[in-house]
Amino acid sequence: MEPIIRTEHLSIQFGGHKAVDKVNFEMPEKHFKSIIGPNGAGKTTFFNLLSGELKATEGDVFYKGASISKLSSIERTRIGLGRSFQITNVFPNLTVLENVRLAVQSKEKVRFHFLKHYLHYKKITEKAVELLEQVLLSNKIHAIASQLSHGEKRKLEIAMLLALDTEVLLLDEPTAGMSLEEVPAILEVIKSIKEQGNKTILLIEHKMDMILDLSDSIMVLFNGKLLADGTPTDIMNNATVQNAYLGGLYDAELVETS
Numbered sequence: 001m002e003p004i005i006r007t008e009h010l011s012i013q014f015g016g017h018k019a020v021d022k023v024n025f026e027m028p029e030k031h032f033k034s035i036i037g038p039n040g041a042g043k044t045t046f047f048n049l050l051s052g053e054l055k056a057t058e059g060d061v062f063y064k065g066a067s068i069s070k071l072s073s074i075e076r077t078r079i080g081l082g083r084s085f086q087i088t089n090v091f092p093n094l095t096v097l098e099n100v101r102l103a104v105q106s107k108e109k110v111r112f113h114f115l116k117h118y119l120h121y122k123k124i125t126e127k128a129v130e131l132l133e134q135v136l137l138s139n140k141i142h143a144i145a146s147q148l149s150h151g152e153k154r155k156l157e158i159a160m161l162l163a164l165d166t167e168v169l170l171l172d173e174p175t176a177g178m179s180l181e182e183v184p185a186i187l188e189v190i191k192s193i194k195e196q197g198n199k200t201i202l203l204i205e206h207k208m209d210m211i212l213d214l215s216d217s218i219m220v221l222f223n224g225k226l227l228a229d230g231t232p233t234d235i236m237n238n239a240t241v242q243n244a245y246l247g248g249l250y251d252a253e254l255v256e257t258s
């Protein structure tokens, strides 16, 4: 079966530094893959190359078999590659519901343009409410976005991403900057999206327990290169990964929590 997304020798160079270096990767539809690697390994840059925020200096990205390298990030979202919104994309002075409604509207206006305005509005509101339930944010539906906690803002971003109804979700460290108490709720939200079974999900995360809990496969980036790609068990037992990264990661976590 044709992978839904694939890269061929994907590379980008900033000055003399190859941040992503000839990465060949693919994933089947409905798969859940996590990307791990130390700080500066090129994970976010790789995401930006997939989503179109950055253009490759070499190589190609394929979506459902066709090269998408020439498409803008908006065009890539339109065909099915959704990247999690940054907090800056949220309108801080609007309510949670209004933000999600705008995201739904940006998708639905094409589909429902023939309907009367009131029906259009009702359907969009219903969809937004449903998404807010899915991300466990129903209790904050009328809160002003700027007044949410960090964890709640990340949930709002996920709801806005889901509103775009893309087949692929690119989630860049959804737990970044969260308090420890907020992490389980995000894990639950991502798990529920996975369990619905209709999305292909690519996740960047540093929290290994979360990655092991969610992933069908894990790819490891190191100095911009793809070091390994395999099942969680393969990756945990991979001697190269152990030496290059995981040993250091666990040491760092022990230091952080001790």
Ligand SMILES: Nc1ncnc2c1ncn2[C@@H]1O[C@H](COP(=O)(O)OP(=O)(O)OP(=O)(O)O)[C@@H](O)[C@H]1O
Pocket (backbone or CB within 6 Å): 014, 019, 037, 038, 039, 040, 041, 042, 043, 044, 045, 046
């Ligand atoms: N726009 C840019 N211009 C110059 N260098 C960049 C740019 N974006 C990223 N880099 C460099 O590319 C390398 C990879 O960065 P990237 O943010 O992709 O790493 P990362 O694996 O996501 O790290 P982290 O886990 O800390 O988020 C780093 O050395 C970074 O400084």
